[in-house]
Amino acid sequence: MCIVSPVKTTKVKIPPSIAEQALVRLMRVGDRLWRNSDERFARWGLTDNHYNVLRILNGAGEPLAQVEIGRRMLSSRANVTKLIDLLEERGMVKRLACGDRRVNLVALTEEGASFLAETAAEVIGFAEETMKPLGRQEQKTLLALLNKLLGE
Amino acid sequence: MCIVSPVKTTKVKIPPSIAEQALVRLMRVGDRLWRNSDERFARWGLTDNHYNVLRILNGAGEPLAQVEIGRRMLSSRANVTKLIDLLEERGMVKRLACGDRRVNLVALTEEGASFLAETAAEVIGFAEETMKPLGRQEQKTLLALLNKLLGE
DNA sequence: AAGATATAATTTCCCGGTTGACAATTTACC
DNA sequence: GGTAAATTGTCAACCGGGAAATTATATCTT
Numbered sequence: 001m002c003i004v005s006p007v008k009t010t011k012v013k014i015p016p017s018i019a020e021q022a023l024v025r026l027m028r029v030g031d032r033l034w035r036n037s038d039e040r041f042a043r044w045g046l047t048d049n050h051y052n053v054l055r056i057l058n059g060a061g062e063p064l065a066q067v068e069i070g071r072r073m074l075s076s077r078a079n080v081t082k083l084i085d086l087l088e089e090r091g092m093v094k095r096l097a098c099g100d101r102r103v104n105l106v107a108l109t110e111e112g113a114s115f116l117a118e119t120a121a122e123v124i125g126f127a128e129e130t131m132k133p134l135g136r137q138e139q140k141t142l143l144a145l146l147n148k149l150l151g152e
Numbered sequence: 153m154c155i156v157s158p159v160k161t162t163k164v165k166i167p168p169s170i171a172e173q174a175l176v177r178l179m180r181v182g183d184r185l186w187r188n189s190d191e192r193f194a195r196w197g198l199t200d201n202h203y204n205v206l207r208i209l210n211g212a213g214e215p216l217a218q219v220e221i222g223r224r225m226l227s228s229r230a231n232v233t234k235l236i237d238l239l240e241e242r243g244m245v246k247r248l249a250c251g252d253r254r255v256n257l258v259a260l261t262e263e264g265a266s267f268l269a270e271t272a273a274e275v276i277g278f279a280e281e282t283m284k285p286l287g288r289q290e291q292k293t294l295l296a297l298l299n300k301l302l303g304e
Numbered sequence: 305a306a307g308a309t310a311t312a313a314t315t316t317c318c319c320g321g322t323t324g325a326c327a328a329t330t331t332a333c334c
Numbered sequence: 335g336g337t338a339a340a341t342t343g344t345c346a347a348c349c350g351g352g353a354a355a356t357t358a359t360a361t362c363t364t
Contacts, residue, residue, distance in 0.1 A: 011265030012210050014272050018288060020279035022295040023185065029298050030182015031226065033175065038350095047350070058164050067312060074183065076352050081314055102312040102359045113163035120166050127172035133301050136170060142301075143174040145294045146181050149285050199320075219342060231321055233344060254329050254342040 033130070040126055044119070046086075049075065051123075053083050054092060054112055063096055063105035087112070185282070192278055196271070198238075201225065203275075205235050206244060206264055215248055215257035239264070 037048040044051075056072050057064060064072075070080040084106055087093040092112030096105040108116075131139055189200040196203075208224050209216060216224075222232040236258055239245040244264030248257040260268075283291055 011260060011262075012268040012272065014207075014210070014268070015276070017276050017279060018291045018295065019283040020276050022283055022291045022298070023279040025295055025298040025302075026178075027182055027185050027189065028226075029302060030179055030185065032302075033179050033182065035226075037179065049351085055166075058166070065312075074180070077313070078315085078353075079351055082351085100312085100360070104313070108163060110163075116164040116166070120164065124167070124169050124172055127169060127175045131171040131174055131301070133303055134174075134297060138297055138300070139170050139174045141293065142297045143170065143177055145286060145290055145297075146174070146177040148290070149283070149294075150177075150181060150184075151285055201320085217342080228322055229343065230323080230345080234321085252330070252342085256343070 036130070037126075040123075044115075045090075047083075049073070049079075050083055050087055053080075053087060053106075054108065054116055057093065057106065057108040058113065058116055063098075063107040065098075065103040065105060067103070069106060188282070189278075192275075196267075197242075199235075201227065201231075202235055202239055205232075205239060205258075206260065206268055209245065209258065209260040210265065210268055215250075215259040217250075217255040217257060219255070221258065 034048070041048050041051050052073050053069055056069055066080045066084060067077060069075075069084075070077050073080075075083070084093060084095065084104075088095060090111075092109055092115055094107055094109055096107055098105045134142065186200070193200050193203055204225050205221060208221055218232045218236060219229055221227075221236075222229050227235075236245060236247065236256075240247060242263075244261055244267055246259055246261055248259055250257045286294065
């Protein structure tokens with residue numbers, strides 16, 4: 001048991017701001033989602049960032065330069081190198097030479113594609129479960145607000 | 153210029169899911185906010201997590217055990233130790249003994265409080281600016297949706 | 305054609321945070 | 335009351351990711 005001497009320390013009165021509340025909540029939710037997500041993908045020995053790379057390649061439908069991958073996923077160039085290193089080691093991706101000898105084109109392999117195919121249902125299921133507290137319409141509203149916030 | 157041989161690699165058809173879209177957007181927005189926030193607080197030689205500790209202590213209005221701080225900010229005990237170490241070194245916080253000799257009660261100092269007072273306006277200003285793309289009512293909606301999502 | 309500038313990837317180093325082990329203490333249980 | 339289990343804070347080791355410097359190549363300027 002912890003005996004607290006009578007200390008009063010509510011020092012600073014900070015005016016409540018809807019904007020700040022929303023911002024803090026947004027950061028907290030984001031933080032939690034990243035943790036959960038990471039936890040999930042750890043089962044496959046991957047980071048959610050690794051998975052993201054696979055999804056980006058699959059979505060693009062063609063090999064992409066590393067720098068382009070980094071651009072699409074808000075990651076530093078240095079980090080993309082390491083991400084690709086692991087994915088290539090696992091055979092999910094391969095680097096192709098191309099006309100410009102500075103760039104590596106990164107392509108999804110058969111193995112990477114089938115990994116995506118096998119895990120897609122589960123990944124989507126996870127998303128559905130996470131968002132379940134919100135109805136379909138609320139999810140749409142949320143998505144719209146976030147898009148507006150991102151300014152796109 | 154990069155010559156791409158005619159490769160078709162759109163392998164896996166993944167059904168579009170509102171839930172997943174919203175989830176991904178949420179994570180992306182959260183990530184961006186954490187980055188911006190960290191960048192801001194770097195001016196004070198702090199992490200946003202350090203600032204968070206100060207806000208939590210101020211909000212609680214009484215000294216808190218480290219484990220309790222960790223609980224409120226979803227951070228590990230070990231990390232709280234390090235956060236408090238720095239804040240104490242800066243004189244913004246101090247550790248108090250209490251009845252239970254396992255726990256350190258952490259209290260906001262005068263210096264910590266005045267730091268909060270001095271920076272509050274700017275921090276709130278940052279939040280307002282970040283959330284500006286949304287109107288007041290939209291901010292409220294967003295906040296409500298996030299709360300519902302957190303299940304509180 | 306030659307030198308300056310820009311771009312892509314990689315390497316190295318650093319930082320914040322987590323995990324796991326540990327010591328001190330408290331609580332639960334028999 | 336006394337031993338086992340649980341709790342708190344700390345430390346050391348590790349890990350994912352970011353920033354800056356490095357190398358190789360391409361483009362621009364003249």
